[in-house]
Amino acid sequence: MADLIFIIPLAPLIGFIINGLIGKKLGENIVGFIGCFSIFISFIISILALWKVASTGEAINFSAGLGSWISSGGVEVSIGFKIDQLSAVMINIVSGIGFLIHVYSIGYMKGDEGVYKFFAYLNLFCFAMLILVMGDNILLLFLGWEGVGLCSYLLIGFWYKREDYADAGKKAFIVNRVGDFGFLLGIFLIIIYMGTLDFAGMQGWIDKHPSEVKNLVGSGVITIITLLLFVGATGKSAQIPLYTWLPDAMAGPTPVSALIHAATMVTAGVYMIGRLHFLFSLSDTTMFIILIVGAATALYSGTIGITQKDIKKVLAYSTVSQLGYMFMAMAVGAFSVGIFHLMTHAFFKALLFLSAGSVIIATHHEQDMDKMGGLSKRLPITYRAMFIGCLALSGVVPFISGFLSKDLILEKVFFGSLPAGKLFWIVGVMAAIFTAFYSFRLMGMTFWGKTKMSHEDYHHVKEPHKAMTGVLIVLAVLSLFGGLIGIPEILGGANNFHHFLTGKNKVFTEMVGETHHGALPYILMIISTSLGILFAFMAARLYSKDSSLPDKFSEKGVGKLLYTLSYNKYYVDEIYDIIFVRTIVNGSRILWKYIDVYIIDGAVNGIAYLFKRVGNLGRNLQTGNVNSYALSFIIGTIGVISFLIYYLIKSS
Amino acid sequence: MNFFTLESSIILGLILFAIGAYGVISRRNLLVVMMSLEIMFNAVNLILMAFTYFNFYEKGDQLGHYLVLLIITVAAAEAAVGLAILVTIFRNKKKIDTDDLSEMKG
Numbered sequence: 001m002a003d004l005i006f007i008i009p010l011a012p013l014i015g016f017i018i019n020g021l022i023g024k025k026l027g028e029n030i031v032g033f034i035g036c037f038s039i040f041i042s043f044i045i046s047i048l049a050l051w052k053v054a055s056t057g058e059a060i061n062f063s064a065g066l067g068s069w070i071s072s073g074g075v076e077v078s079i080g081f082k083i084d085q086l087s088a089v090m091i092n093i094v095s096g097i098g099f100l101i102h103v104y105s106i107g108y109m110k111g112d113e114g115v116y117k118f119f120a121y122l123n124l125f126c127f128a129m130l131i132l133v134m135g136d137n138i139l140l141l142f143l144g145w146e147g148v149g150l151c152s153y154l155l156i157g158f159w160y161k162r163e164d165y166a167d168a169g170k171k172a173f174i175v176n177r178v179g180d181f182g183f184l185l186g187i188f189l190i191i192i193y194m195g196t197l198d199f200a201g202m203q204g205w206i207d208k209h210p211s212e213v214k215n216l217v218g219s220g221v222i223t224i225i226t227l228l229l230f231v232g233a234t235g236k237s238a239q240i241p242l243y244t245w246l247p248d249a250m251a252g253p254t255p256v257s258a259l260i261h262a263a264t265m266v267t268a269g270v271y272m273i274g275r276l277h278f279l280f281s282l283s284d285t286t287m288f289i290i291l292i293v294g295a296a297t298a299l300y301s302g303t304i305g306i307t308q309k310d311i312k313k314v315l316a317y318s319t320v321s322q323l324g325y326m327f328m329a330m331a332v333g334a335f336s337v338g339i340f341h342l343m344t345h346a347f348f349k350a351l352l353f354l355s356a357g358s359v360i361i362a363t364h365h366e367q368d369m370d371k372m373g374g375l376s377k378r379l380p381i382t383y384r385a386m387f388i389g390c391l392a393l394s395g396v397v398p399f400i401s402g403f404l405s406k407d408l409i410l411e412k413v414f415f416g417s418l419p420a421g422k423l424f425w426i427v428g429v430m431a432a433i434f435t436a437f438y439s440f441r442l443m444g445m446t447f448w449g450k451t452k453m454s455h456e457d458y459h460h461v462k463e464p465h466k467a468m469t470g471v472l473i474v475l476a477v478l479s480l481f482g483g484l485i486g487i488p489e490i491l492g493g494a495n496n497f498h499h500f501l502t503g504k505n506k507v508f509t510e511m512v513g514e515t516h517h518g519a520l521p522y523i524l525m526i527i528s529t530s531l532g533i534l535f536a537f538m539a540a541r542l543y544s545k546d547s548s549l550p551d552k553f554s555e556k557g558v559g560k561l562l563y564t565l566s567y568n569k570y571y572v573d574e575i576y577d578i579i580f581v582r583t584i585v586n587g588s589r590i591l592w593k594y595i596d597v598y599i600i601d602g603a604v605n606g607i608a609y610l611f612k613r614v615g616n617l618g619r620n621l622q623t624g625n626v627n628s629y630a631l632s633f634i635i636g637t638i639g640v641i642s643f644l645i646y647y648l649i650k651s652s
Numbered sequence: 653m654n655f656f657t658l659e660s661s662i663i664l665g666l667i668l669f670a671i672g673a674y675g676v677i678s679r680r681n682l683l684v685v686m687m688s689l690e691i692m693f694n695a696v697n698l699i700l701m702a703f704t705y706f707n708f709y710e711k712g713d714q715l716g717h718y719l720v721l722l723i724i725t726v727a728a729a730e731a732a733v734g735l736a737i738l739v740t741i742f743r744n745k746k747k748i749d750t751d752d753l754s755e756m757k758g
Contacts, residue, residue, distance in 0.1 A: 624757030626685065626750045630676045 005049055005062050005081055008091060009130040011041040016123040023116025032106040035119030039102050039126050043095040050088040054500065059084035061136070070139070074195050082136035082199070085501050086508070089339060090133035090271055093346045097263035098126045100471045104354050105255040107465030108361060118158060122259065125151035129264035133271055137197040138187055141272065145183065145236065148265045149176045155260075156252040168251035175245040179235015186228035193221060203278050217282050226279055226286040229272065230293075237269030237323050239297045244573055246320055250312040254357030257312060261319045262350035267342050270326045274335050277508055281333055288419070291331035295427040298324030300570075302434030306441060307554075307566040310367045311356050314442050318393060319349060321431055328428060329409040332416030335508040336501040337408045340486045343497075344401035347482045348392035351475035355386035358472065359446060361464045363453070369442065374451030378461040383447050385472035390443050392479040394436035396532040399491075401483030403529070406432060408488055410528055411521050429528045436532040437539045444543030490521050661702035668695035682741070682748040686734055693727050 015038030023031045049060060063080030070077040083091065102122055109115050128147025135141045150173070157169025191197065193216060194205045206213050216222050233239070238246035246266070250257055260266060273280055273290070280286060298321045305317035322345050329338035360367055362379055376383040392402035410432070414425040451458050463469055486497035502508045542550055554563035565571075623629075668691055675688025697720050704716025742748050 622757060624754030626682075626753070627677050627680070630685075634673055634677070 003062065004045055005060055005083055005134070008042045008045050008049070008095065009081075009127050009134060011038040011045075012123040012127040012130065014038060016120050016127060019116050019120035019123065023120060026116065028110070028115050031116045031119050032102075035123055036099065036102040036106065038123055039095055039099045042126070042130065043092070043099045046088075046091040046095045049083050050092050053083060053085055053088045059087075063136070075191055075197070077137055077139050077197050079140065080136040081134040083134060086271075086274055086339065087133050089343060089501070090267075091130060093267070093343055094126060094129045094133060094263050097346050097350050097475075098122075098129075098259065100474060101255050101259050101263065101350065101354070104258075104357070104468050104471040105253075107468035108253065108255050108357055110465065114158065118155075118253070121151055121154045121158070122255070125155065125259060125264055129268070132268055136199060138190065138199065138202075138276075139197050141275070142183065142187060145232070145268060145272075146180065148268060149173060149180065149236070152176070152249065152260055152265055155256040156249045158252050158256065162251075165251040168245075168248040172245040172249050175242050176235045179232045179242050182228045182230075182235075183232025186225050186232065189221070189225045189228065193225070199275060202276075206278060206282075213282065220285075222279065223283040223285045226276075226283050227289065229276065229279075230286060230290055233269030233272055233327075234293065235269075236272075237266045237327070238320050239269070239293050239323065239327060240300065243297060243301065243320050244576060247313055247316040247569070250310070250316050254312065254353060254360060257316070258350045258353035258357070261316070261353060262346040266319065266323055267346065270323070270330060270338055270342050273327075273330045274339055274508070277330075277333075277335050280330070287331045287333070290327050291413075291424060294324045294327030294331055295424050295431075296324070297321065298328065298431040299427050299434070302431045302438070303566050304569050305438040306434055307563055308438075309370055311359065311369050311372075311442065311446060312353070312367055314369075314438055315349070315352050315356060318352075318435060318438065319345075321435060322349070322393075324431065325406060325409050325428065328413055328424065332412050332421070334409070334412035334416070336498045337405065337412050339501060340483075340497050341405035341409055344392070344405045344479075344483050344486075347475060348389045348402055348479040351385055351472065351479050352389040352393060354468070354472055354475065355382050355389060358382040358464050358468055359386075361468070362461045363457070364460075369445040371452055372446045373449050373453070374447070374458070375461065376447040378458065379447075379463055381463055381469045381472060385469075385476045386447065387443060388476045388479055390439040392483075394439040394532055394536055395432060396436055396529060396536050398529070399484065399487070401479055401481075404483040404486055404488070404491075407525050407528065408486070411488075411524060414524060425524070429531060432528055433531050433535045436536040440536045440539035441543045444540050448540070448544030658702055658706040661706075662699055665695045665699035665702065668692075668698065680749045680751055682738055682750055682753075685750065686731070686738065689734075690727070690731065693723070697723055 015034050018034055019026075019031055023034075026034070052060060060083040061080065062082070063078055068076060069079045102119070105118065105122065109118050112118065125148060128144045128151055130144070131147065132141055132144025135144065153169045153173035155169075156172050157166045160166040160169070187197070190202065194202055196202055196205060213222075231242075235242040246261075249260055252260075280290075301317040301320035301324065305314050305321065308314045308317060322341070326338045326341050326345070329335070329341060359372070359375065359379065359382060362375075362382070363372065366372065388400075391397050392400045395403040395406040397403060410425055410428045413428055414421055416424075453461075486495060488495050488498075553559040568574075621632075672688045672690075672692030672695060675691065676685055679685050679688060700716055700720055700723075704714070704720075708714075708716060738748060741753065745752070
């Protein structure tokens with residue numbers, strides 16, 4: 001088994017190479033087949049690996065033959081894969097959801113001239129993400145980390161002929177680079193202080209050097225390292241302040257959005273914190289900052305989500321918000337719960353995006369929800385899939401995946417060891433309310449009520465390709481029942497997921513213990529769920545029954561102010577534009593116009609000018625006349641001889 | 653009065669050398685320039701001979717003579733090459749004035 005796991009990242013890489021090199025000649029069907037089949041192989045082996053890890057409780061190590069990668073001074077980095085419980089879960093999410101999205105793409109991208117490129121990029125994306133979650137050292141993680149950044153750029157700007165799409169790709173890449181910079185600094189600090197990049201080595205170092213660790217914690221070095229790493233996570237996982245790329249990433253084809261939001265990329269930050277939890281849990285300050293950022297992001301993006309008109313934008317902001325939840329869970333030390341939410345979120349967010357993609361295809365690339373409505377009759381399968389997705393996302397129906405994981409997070413935050421847990425619980429519940437509201441607003445505007453499309457268009461709407469609806473059904477089942485493996489004890493389950501991650505091999509050492517506080521958890525659960533249900537119903541009524549209430553609210557006074565703020569995303573993009581982009585552009589212009597033109601170019605041209613003038617002086621000597629040469633020769637000789645004579649006389 | 657002394661030989665040599673040098677610098681005709689060069693050569697040879705004769709000849713040391721013979725031989729070869737160049741220049745340009753031969757002007 002251990003020697004098979006290298007196939008997991010290798011298969012999509014081979015798919016990428018084949019499709020990338022000769023895909024153009026192969027034709028759409030074969031390209032699609034290669035793309036899906038390669039990731040399917042990964043998925044099969046991932047399942048085997050998961051089964052192996054689950055049955056033996058031991059991590060699978062693989063480093064045979066790959067040897068040392070970097071050897072510099074005391075730092076030794078090898079290329080090695082390690083699949084423990086956490087990685088096993090992640091590779092199954094990545095390859096499983098990734099496979100479904102690949103299959104869906106066959107239908108979605110039908111007829112596009114760049115299909116082969118698309119599948120090549122998708123495969124590369126999965127490859128990078130698999131490297132990220134399988135690597136046994138932080139440098140390999142970083143390799144995958146950069147890889148998904150590159151692929152996100154390629155795929156978001158896939159339809160690069162439209163300039164705003166290409167810009168969105170660039171934005172994603174550049175914003176991610178900002179985060180990566182912090183991440184890289186964190187890695188450097190780890191090398192300096194610990195001298196190893198191995199996850200196991202780092203953990204071993206911490207266990208072996210308690211006094212030095214105590215010093216590092218005391219002097220704040222650990223806090224700085226973890227904060228820098230967290231900066232990287234805010235970039236990749238779209239948290240305040242680096243979240244702005246994610247909503248713009250909607251420019252890419254919808255399967256890409258699904259892939260970025262559900263299976264890959266944005267989960268990288270959460271995974272990284274889970275992977276380095278032993279480091280993060282040393283610094284309370286960092287954990288508290290993560291909690292604040294997570295909670296703020298969850299609430300903040302929820303408030304933006306309720307006013308967006310673009311169906312994909314709503315989902316994008318909901319992703320940002322759900323990632324905030326995951327970070328909250330990580331911050332209070334409930335790592336397995338965060339990963340659990342990551343998994344359920346992968347199911348239902350993939351489902352939601354792919355359903356949205358199906359709606360977009362069916363309505364001929366219409367994304368504005370104001371121009372939809374009443375689609376439930378025309379798109380029954382998509383409608384049901386989307387409905388299940390929204391139920392899971394909003395977490396209002398008990399035992400559906402989103403409910404379980406979200407509620408666990410809220411509970412852990414409430415009972416967590418960090419200060420003001422109860423306050424953050426309230427923030428979390430408010431975010432949950434917003435989530436329920438915009439989920440059902442989306443349902444109402446898209447599927448319920450009277451249609452706002454023209455009669456003819458409406459009757460042209462029909463369910464898309466079978467590959468797409470089939471995937472929706474699979475994902476709907478996963479969203480409905482996927483959470484059942486993690487039912488907590490207080491709801492009568494065994495919480496298998498938690499025990500899987502914290503059990504035998506001790507992937508995680510949780511900072512929050514089991515919570516047995518009598519009736520309190522139930523009361524909290526009932527409060528958050530009933531509030532969620534209330535707002536879900538409200539949204540459903542408001543937006544399906546052609547009510548004018550939301551419009552009236554947003555027309556004047558405070559309502560208008562709030563609506564404008566939220567609809568324009570609090571003008572954060574514009575503020576960033578002024579603070580960062582303009583400053584850099586203007587600063588660069590000054591550097592160009594003055595520093596570069598006058599000083600740099602001036603120096604270069606000045607030196608050339610100087611030589612020209614000196615040369616002009618010198619050329620006067622070159623008369624070309626033999627007589628004058630002879631004259632100067634004689635004068636020179638006389639000069640030298642006179643000097644020698646003078647010298648001889650003087651010295652004798 | 654005996655003119656055949658070391659001093660008078662050296663003075664004669666210096667005068668010849670100065671004449672030659674003046675010719676090299678001032679004359680435009682390349683042939684005359686070369687002739688002046690020969691004069692300078694022979695001035696040097698004369699001085700060398702004078703030194704050898706007055707200082708070493710009686711001691712049986714004739715190295716200076718050999719050296720002068722060597723210089724004359726090399727000078728003859730050099731003059732042959734120089735004249736050959738001169739002839740070639742004249743064939744190509746139909747003139748041997750140094751003022752007209754200024755391709756090397758910078």
